[in-house]
Amino acid sequence: MVYADGVLRVERVGPPSVVRLAGEVDADNCVHVRSVLDAQRVGCAGDVCVDAAFLEFIDVAGVRTLVETAGRMPSGLSVVVRSAPVELCDLVSLAGWDGAPGLVLERTVRR
Amino acid sequence: MTVSGPDTFRDTFRHDALLYAGLDDFVDRTAAFVRAGLEADEAVAVAVIEPRAGALRKELAADAEHITWIDMERVGRNPARIIPAWRQWTHDQGPRAFRGIGEPVWAGRSEAELVECRHHESLLNLAFDGVPWRLLCPYDVTTLDPSVIDAVRHSHPRVLDAGAEYRHAHPGSDHYAATLSGPPLPDVPEHAEHLAFAAGELARVRAFVRGRLGEAPRAYVGHVLLVVTEIAGNSIVHGGGHGEVDLWDEGTTLVCEIRDTGRVDDPLAGRHIPHPDVEGGRGLWIANQLCDLVQIRSTDSGTTVRLRLNHDR
Numbered sequence: 001m002v003y004a005d006g007v008l009r010v011e012r013v014g015p016p017s018v019v020r021l022a023g024e025v026d027a028d029n030c031v032h033v034r035s036v037l038d039a040q041r042v043g044c045a046g047d048v049c050v051d052a053a054f055l056e057f058i059d060v061a062g063v064r065t066l067v068e069t070a071g072r073m074p075s076g077l078s079v080v081v082r083s084a085p086v087e088l089c090d091l092v093s094l095a096g097w098d099g100a101p102g103l104v105l106e107r108t109v110r111r
Numbered sequence: 112m113t114v115s116g117p118d119t120f121r122d123t124f125r126h127d128a129l130l131y132a133g134l135d136d137f138v139d140r141t142a143a144f145v146r147a148g149l150e151a152d153e154a155v156a157v158a159v160i161e162p163r164a165g166a167l168r169k170e171l172a173a174d175a176e177h178i179t180w181i182d183m184e185r186v187g188r189n190p191a192r193i194i195p196a197w198r199q200w201t202h203d204q205g206p207r208a209f210r211g212i213g214e215p216v217w218a219g220r221s222e223a224e225l226v227e228c229r230h231h232e233s234l235l236n237l238a239f240d241g242v243p244w245r246l247l248c249p250y251d252v253t254t255l256d257p258s259v260i261d262a263v264r265h266s267h268p269r270v271l272d273a274g275a276e277y278r279h280a281h282p283g284s285d286h287y288a289a290t291l292s293g294p295p296l297p298d299v300p301e302h303a304e305h306l307a308f309a310a311g312e313l314a315r316v317r318a319f320v321r322g323r324l325g326e327a328p329r330a331y332v333g334h335v336l337l338v339v340t341e342i343a344g345n346s347i348v349h350g351g352g353h354g355e356v357d358l359w360d361e362g363t364t365l366v367c368e369i370r371d372t373g374r375v376d377d378p379l380a381g382r383h384i385p386h387p388d389v390e391g392g393r394g395l396w397i398a399n400q401l402c403d404l405v406q407i408r409s410t411d412s413g414t415t416v417r418l419r420l421n422h423d424r
Contacts, residue, residue: 095393
């Protein structure tokens with residue numbers, strides 16, 4: 001467990017190391033997501049993998065956290081969001097971040 | 112006369128209202144307008160609802176293929192989505208002159224929608240000032256209330272009515288600012304459920320809203336929670352760090368009102384297509400994209416955003 005509040009748990013699982021977001025990410029707690037992703041970005045030589053299978057809600061501030069982390073990845077590396085819920089994919093588009101550099105969304109079928 | 116006129120619009124935005132009487136009159140007058148645009152090699156788009164879209168398409172026959180058809184019933188359900196749709200369309204056409212038919216107002220619109228349609232018609236003049244295109248807004252005098260027809264002259268510098276052309280003062284900055292200050296929204300009903308919130312309480316706001324959505328479809332619940340989070344988040348960041356939310360139902364529509372002590376100054380707030388590199392401004396944009404209607408009222412004493420989402424759609 002890396003971070004937990006009443007609505008969000010951030011965990012590192014693996015190996016290979018994956019950041020799991022479980023619950024709700026919003027403007028109030030995305031700073032904690034950002035610091036975990038930043039640590040992951042600096043600490044490993046490959047892609048930053050995020051498991052979103054248990055993500056129940058994300059707002060624009062949460063998506064911005066993913067987009068900005070992706071934008072700081074070294075050339076050729078990405079933030080890869082696995083099991084990305086349809087709501088996350090739709091919000092990325094709606095917020096104008098389709099094709100954001102370094103962000104890869106691997107969609108999931110609806111649970 | 113026809114509605115095609117001198118080409119003075121080539122370097123500016125010409126925004127005309129067309130008062131017509133019934134479907135045949137609509138087809139006669141708009142078909143002539145469209146054909147004049149095609150002959151002049153302008154980019155042409157038509158955004159009207161049925162049965163007018165089908166009737167015009169039939170009249171234009173093969174010419175219809177050279178036109179962009181925009182589903183006004185879907186795009187214009189919330190009238191605040193129309194300006195960005197036109198902006199996207201004009202952007203996609205490249206450096207040409209543009210010609211469009213846009214029908215934001217139709218019989219059956221609610222009073223709240225009609226108010227926001229009037230704001231939309233005014234704000235078109237601000238959004239496209241200096242853009243070389245000509246937009247014709249058809250109004251059916253046989254089905255729309257006379258007060259709706261009367262309001263047309265406040266937002267359209269020209270009104271074309273049965274062969275005559277009436278010119279009115281071009282709306283100015285005071286006119287645009289007034290779209291944020293009024294008219295007042297109807298009172299929140301006494302039975303509305305109320306919550307005050309402060310910084311750090313977005314999850315609490317969502318729990319409050321979720322609690323009254325019951326077994327609504329997942330996509331609908333997701334939209335409501337996202338929009339409420341964004342607007343409440345605006346209250347925390349821009350609106351004094353706290354706010355209030357009221358929720359109630361009107362028939363099949365959930366109404367959610369969020370108030371704070373901040374101030375919105377840009378009359379086009381929520382109508383700017385988000386740019387990837389721009390930091391903010393997405394909350395009201397997303398609200399407009401996901402809600403059936405968004406009403407923003409902002410004065411020195413604070414901002415109210417009233418969101419309407421129909422659960423029957």
